[in-house]
Amino acid sequence: MRIKQILAQGRGGEEYAVSGWVRSVRAGKGVAFIVLNDGSCLGGIQIVVDSLLPSFPQIVRLGTGSSLAVAGTLVESPATGQRFELAAASVTIYQDAALDYPLQKKRHSFEYLRTIAHLRPRTNTFGALFRVRSFLAQAIHQFFAERDFLCVHTPIITANDCEGAGELFRVTTLDLAAPPRIKGEVDFSADFFSRSTGLTVSGQLEGELFALAFSDIYTFGPTFRAENSNTSRHAAEFWMIEPEMAFADLAADAALAEEFFRYLCRRVLDECGEDMEFFNSHMDTGLIQRIRKVADSTFQVMEYGEAIVQLRRAKVPFVYPVAWGVDLQTEHERYLTEQVADGPLFVINYPREIKAFYMRGNDDGRTVAAMDLLVPKVGEIIGGSQREERSDLLRQRMAEMGISEEGLWWYLDSRRWGSCPHAGFGLGFERLIMYLTGMENIRDVIPFPRTPRHAEF
């Protein structure tokens, strides 16, 4: 039985068997205490071993990290600290962890733990983190399932860099030492796919195609960017959630984003209580209060033009100057959501020059139907738009931005027969986790982070 279940619903006097890894051994002459953890919850179960047990001499020498199976009787604990403990009748040692086990019974730095990413899931912080991550992944699928959204697996290998969203990782089977060439250029027609391919930077374009068949869809999958970004917020491989709705405009898009974000805040507070308390006390003491506030609030909406007015009126000095037409920096976003709105804020209708080609042109001719959801402490967390469904305007915009129609003929086809208004947004899964746990480095919210120069494990 899992330790979480026993601690929650175990009954005193009954027999239970658990398996897990040793967190701590405290040995005395007549009795030894083992804290055993199996990953099912933050805390472990206290195992009490009497010195009369034949394996007692081995047990008191067990190192942190050893793997055990224990069978015994659940009894009410006479000491404070835990309600129940397991009085061991038998202890089976799978493997005693030697003293060179890198995790000690003390606090380690995140930097150090990254160098032992294969072992860090056995720590309190990463145990809590990956339980929350798993819960959120399932909650996301649930949210969309409850609303009849189709889950679509868009391709990971792609031939198009859809929005120029970043450098593509190349996928090839060509001999790198001596690739076939034509006129000096690498001849990708000889490659596996008979063309140049890479790893996807977004599933959105394919998602749109499915929205135009199933009405409401979402993707939730890995995404890759070969940018040389060395920051706490960027990874070369990350997971992204991208819903897309047919017959929806920007307002409907923002409404979905709000419902979605508040749903996840609520669920994680309601159902990851123990782990969230841990983050609240160890990472960020304002965490639960902040998330609760978001879960209960109605998000405000502000036009980009109004945002610029507000920023220019601000008494705070900004590093980056503000004028109509510039993209908002993190400092601007935080000012708007923290000082002006004091809560989550949608900024909508951005200048077309700073946004992607597929965003729908507004009637004013200079803005597009884009929206960013800004939240306190972070800034932008969701970005979305209504898509340009009018074929002529879309092609015109692509021409202006120098995007070739050739590789996107299938995307343009979606605007030829039965095109309709549609909208969607993207949410970086790791950034969501960072927001909800207070963890400050993206490398610490993904099991085995891939960043420039790092693909270990």
Next chain:
RNA sequence: UCCCCAUUAGCUCAGUCGGUAGAGCAGGUGACUGUUAAUCACCUUGUCCGUGGUUCGAGUCCGCGAAGGGGAGCCA
């Protein structure tokens, strides 16, 4: 990619004015105890990131390099 900070024991760090390195934890031994990252006593552990230089002498000062962290840009 740019700017800044740091790299010393297994881990977290201190190291004064340039004079051959120290603490806590971990580990070992023992004691003690229904313990709670147990406690107490004693003990072990070093390519001071690498490299070149200045100097009688470099963990300490200077150059180069490497890897790390933070911030920025780009973004999710």
